[in-house]
Amino acid sequence: xxxxxxxxxxxxxxxxxxxxxxxxxxxxxxxxxxxxxxxxCRAVAEVAAAVAGVARVILVDAxxxxxxxxxxxxxxxxxxxxxxxxxxxxxxxSAFGKNLAPRVAALLDVAQVSDVVSITAVGRYVRPIYAxxxxxxxxxxxxxxxxxxxxxxxxxxxxxxxxxxVEEAQAEADLGLSRLVGRALSKSERxxxxxxxxxxxxxxxxxxxxxxxxxxxxxxDRLGAALGASRAAVDAGYVPNDYQVGQTGKxxxxxxxxxxxxxxxxxxxxxMKDSKVIVAINKDPDAPIFQVADYGLxxxxxxxVPQLTASLAS
Amino acid sequence: xxxxVPVKRVVDYNVKVRVRGDGSGVELAGVKMAINPxxxxxxxxxxxxxxxxxxxxxxxxxxxPTACQETLRTALAMGADxxxxxxxxxxxxxxxxxxxxxxxxxxEQPDLVICGKxxxxxxxxxxxQILAALMGRGQATFASKxxxxxxxxxxxxxxxxGLETLALELxxxxxxxxxxxxxxxxxxxxxxxxxxxxxxxxxxxxxxVDVAPRLRHTRxxxxxxxKAGIRVADVAELVSRLKNEAKVI
Numbered sequence: 192x193x194x195x196x197x198x199x200x201x202x203x204x205x206x207x208x209x210x211x212x213x214x215x216x217x218x219x220x221x222x223x224x225x226x227x228x229x230x231x232c233r234a235v236a237e238v239a240a241a242v243a244g245v246a247r248v249i250l251v252d253a254x255x256x257x258x259x260x261x262x263x264x265x266x267x268x269x270x271x272x273x274x275x276x277x278x279x280x281x282x283x284x285s286a287f288g289k290n291l292a293p294r295v296a297a298l299l300d301v302a303q304v305s306d307v308v309s310i311t312a313v314g315r316y317v318r319p320i321y322a323x324x325x326x327x328x329x330x331x332x333x334x335x336x337x338x339x340x341x342x343x344x345x346x347x348x349x350x351x352x353x354x355x356x357v358e359e360a361q362a363e364a365d366l367g368l369s370r371l372v373g374r375a376l377s378k379s380e381r382x383x384x385x386x387x388x389x390x391x392x393x394x395x396x397x398x399x400x401x402x403x404x405x406x407x408x409x410x411x412d413r414l415g416a417a418l419g420a421s422r423a424a425v426d427a428g429y430v431p432n433d434y435q436v437g438q439t440g441k442x443x444x445x446x447x448x449x450x451x452x453x454x455x456x457x458x459x460x461x462x463m464k465d466s467k468v469i470v471a472i473n474k475d476p477d478a479p480i481f482q483v484a485d486y487g488l489x490x491x492x493x494x495x496v497p498q499l500t501a502s503l504a505s
Numbered sequence: 506x507x508x509x510v511p512v513k514r515v516v517d518y519n520v521k522v523r524v525r526g527d528g529s530g531v532e533l534a535g536v537k538m539a540i541n542p543x544x545x546x547x548x549x550x551x552x553x554x555x556x557x558x559x560x561x562x563x564x565x566x567x568x569x570p571t572a573c574q575e576t577l578r579t580a581l582a583m584g585a586d587x588x589x590x591x592x593x594x595x596x597x598x599x600x601x602x603x604x605x606x607x608x609x610x611x612x613e614q615p616d617l618v619i620c621g622k623x624x625x626x627x628x629x630x631x632x633x634q635i636l637a638a639l640m641g642r643g644q645a646t647f648a649s650k651x652x653x654x655x656x657x658x659x660x661x662x663x664x665x666x667g668l669e670t671l672a673l674e675l676x677x678x679x680x681x682x683x684x685x686x687x688x689x690x691x692x693x694x695x696x697x698x699x700x701x702x703x704x705x706x707x708x709x710x711x712x713x714v715d716v717a718p719r720l721r722h723t724r725x726x727x728x729x730x731x732k733a734g735i736r737v738a739d740v741a742e743l744v745s746r747l748k749n750e751a752k753v754i
Contacts, residue, residue, distance in 0.1 A: 300600075
């Protein structure tokens, strides 16, 4: 059985999560091809060709795929599945993959499996439900297995060491069902939240957006960490929505997660409880975050965090 | 303009769910049920569009057992004009639900479908996208803002790097994210009024759709609980433990 992984990219760079999806694809056995569809995205295809474990990079370069619209991409993926007899299609359980995969599955008339965290064999998966409070084992006999996989649950494959061929494939018609008006993407020199080794996350305890930046940014800079936030902090307008860690935001599992002024609502815990080491700094000793923290510091974050930043400098 | 809003009856978000002893599923007996919170946001958005005279009718639809009538009454109390229950006691998976909704959409011919982005029970995040594909229409998932002008809908979406805005021609399918709006509370007079609004019951079997489950859920388990660690006395101890014990900095 051959598997097709859908590369996530912005026509310039391959998103790191794609390497985790490739690791999940390897669990299915068989050859793994990687679809890079976009416009002027040959550079992405060439980077992708060096990724370990990729048999072929399928490059489709056409205006219809420039903005990664689900309608056009889904039609393309289905055409690739039909002509090349793929038995599985995998994408990351990211905003991109979650938007695309169900549409692919619908056009193939198969059931999609969402947010897979474990693969034991083709058609044998585990996925979280009820905000991660329950893990369900899922069996599927669908002729094409369409999955979104949780990137943090699979260790990324090596970005180098592979020698895939790059094959160009035909674009499908532009369906014209939607068009991009514009994007307002956060620009940051920091690592991407979903794949960072260290995440510094702030909650309502910070009081406002200025405090969030003044207190947390120096610590994140010192640690080379990504910045995250609780839903409460996002809803209060401290930071944009893409900072949100939680069931309805991003799922992260860094080596070190520092939760600052975050009480630890269930929906937040669902997004970070698989982190290897969790540190909580909160003035409320009864905050639920302490129940999952490896190291808890009860105290005033406005004193503790600058101290922590300063002591890491020395 | 007619808006169709699919709503799902789920375990109330405040309930801590428990897995049945034999792992066959989640204990639902005696558990408080409610409208899926994302669907509530979808209903609110549709009702606001009607209140702003951008839409003429809001139709709520639910697929499932008789008890889903309660969920539909919630949508009616929030302001939906009428409701449809596609009634079945069978287990429904997202593909089956989307096919039933497609059959309803064929009958109702809505200009816009607004769904919640995912249900908080199975967390599948699929139904809106599948429905859009089955209808052959455009989709805008994870919406945080809708602007309708004529037959063009501009939808701002929450994506991983920030926000993006798409334009779609109606009919189209939108899925609602958290920040689209804050749903109203249904007032008592509106709850009373909702009891008199039309609620049509369609047997699922009459729609000619194969709803047989495609996936088997063989075992449910609670994830291994993370155990609480230790309290540190001060920042110096924290730094020392992170360096020497956890070795993460």
